[in-house]
Amino acid sequence: MAIEVRVPTILRSYTGGAKIVEGAGETLSALIDDLDAKHNGFKGRLITPEGGLHKFVNIYVNDEDVRFLGALEAKLSDGDSVTILPAVAGGALGFAAAAAILGR
Amino acid sequence: MARYESLLDACGGTPLVGLPRLSPTVPEGAPAVRLWAKLEDRNPTGSIKDRPALFMVREAEESGHLHPGDTILEPTSGNTGIALAMVAKLRGYRIVCVMPENVSAERVQLLRMYGAEIIFSPAAGGSNQAVATAKQIAAEHPDWKMLFQYGNPANARAHYETTGPELLHDLPTITHFVAGLGTTGTLMGTGRFLKEKVDGIQIIAAEPRYGELVYGLRNIDEGYVPELYDATVLDRRFSVGTRDAVLRTRQLVEVEGIFAGFSSGAILHAALAVAHEAVKAGRRADVAFVIADGGWKYLSTGAYGGTLNDAEEALEGQLWA
Known part of the structure; x- marks a missing residue:
């Protein structure tokens, strides 16, 4: 199952620079465990210590x-495609500047 | 109604048009599956952002945050800046927009035409420089007012009080509502209204997935979810890549004659996905989605012509929605 x-x-520092990797698992949780076994430390960037999906990861x-x-x-x-992305707001630049002004 | 006391009164009340050619064909005898486009480019400055701009300014006036002659500070080169510039002009405020100097010439011209003053941050510094410039400006002008659309409840309220009721009035049989996810104001406001009124309605978000260059700069720990966002309002959320967004934007104009910006193409992509699922399941569906703005401001990207590969390349590194 790929x-x-x-x-x-x-x-990509965890995947030796690879943009696309292959993994296996019947659930997302199992897939992330499989990826972590192949790319040590990967899971820690996606999952919080409490076991949930990191707030700023989609x-x-x-x-x-x-x-x-x-x-x-x-x-x-089998054959599913999984994409991991950091959470970015639309018009992210405007947000970043606005947030800076408001001190958030 | 076609007569208004002023341009501000003409905000909203946009047409909802059927898309008979882009709606999927259903087998004979099966329930109809129809797509409907809400033409938000028909607002006073040509985008859906006129609604929140007007509501945010009115709310700030009523709460005493804005006084006649005040200066509004808006760090954006996008539709919100243009909408706020128009509202500021008509309500008697000065507006200053902060943006990187590498934004397109038409954006700068549009904003200046509506009366906005522009402060550029150096392009070379990227987003960090824009943030630093914005901070510096705010420190120098503590009396300037910002409306902060990402966390301003009046943004979502504009859609709760106008976009939502308009949709329900024009399409009482609505089964799905699809819109873009940026500040999240459209989906939160319209979605909440429709969920209260229509049993079983599905609220669907289409989120732009930009080229790698955009995310390359992002650190996961510095991510951001707008304060307005409440995931319980949504039923599904699609990520739409540049290529699919461009393809659908072209189909909109080629097949239905609707000339829209790329965010609307991304929204159509998600709307078609749910429409085709309904056909497969043999269910009736009236899928309403948002045309957020027209294509005019994006012509200079060159992404309306040439191959899809060319278009994808032209939009690489750009925040196209």
Whole structure:
């Protein structure tokens, strides 16, 4: 069972620079464990110490946000495509500047 | 109604048009699955942002945050800046927009035309420099007022009180509402209203997935989720890449004659996904989605012509929604 995982630039230090890696697992949780076994430390960047998905990480299965598909328990099938992205607001530059002014 | 006392009164009340050619074909005898586009480019400055701009200014006036002659500070080169500049002009405020100097010439011209003053941050410094410039400006002018659309409840309220009721009035049989996810104001406000009124309605977000260059600069620990965002309002959330957004934007104009910006293409992509699922399941569906703005401001990207590969390349590194 092969699942293609797209890795954001910021996490490629764990994958030896690879943009796309392969993993296996019947759920997202199992997939992340599998990836962590192959790329040590990967899991710690995605999952909080409490075991939930990191607030500023978005993971998509076939372009759909896993938080609406059961989060870490989301079911995966052979051939699925998983994309990991940092959370970025639309017009992110405007937000960053606005937040800076407001001191947030 | 087609007569208004002023341009501000003409905000909203946009047409909802059917898309008979882009709606999926259903087998004979199966329930209809229809797509409907809400043409938000028909607002006074040509985007959906006129609604929140007007509501945020009014709310700030009523709460005593804004006084006649005040200066509004808005760090954006986007539709919100343009909408706020128009509202500021008509309500008697000065507006200053902060933006990196590498934004497109048409953005700068549009903002100046509406009366905005522009302070540029050096392009070379990227977003860090823009943030530093904005901070410096705020420190020098503590009396300037910012409306902060990402956390301002009047942003979502604009859609709760206008976009939502308009949709329900024009399409009482609505089953799905699809819009873009930026500040999250459109989805939160419209979504909350429709969930209160329509049993079983699905609220669906289409989120732009930019080219790698955009995320390359992002650190996960410095991520951001707008204060307005409440995940319980949404039923599903799609991530739409540049290529799919461009493809759908082109289909909108080629097939239905609607000339829209790329964020609307991304929204259509998600709307088509749920429409096709309804066909497969043999369920009736009236899918309403948002055309956030027209394509005019994006012509200089060159992404409306040439191959999809060319377009993808042209938009690499750009925040196209």
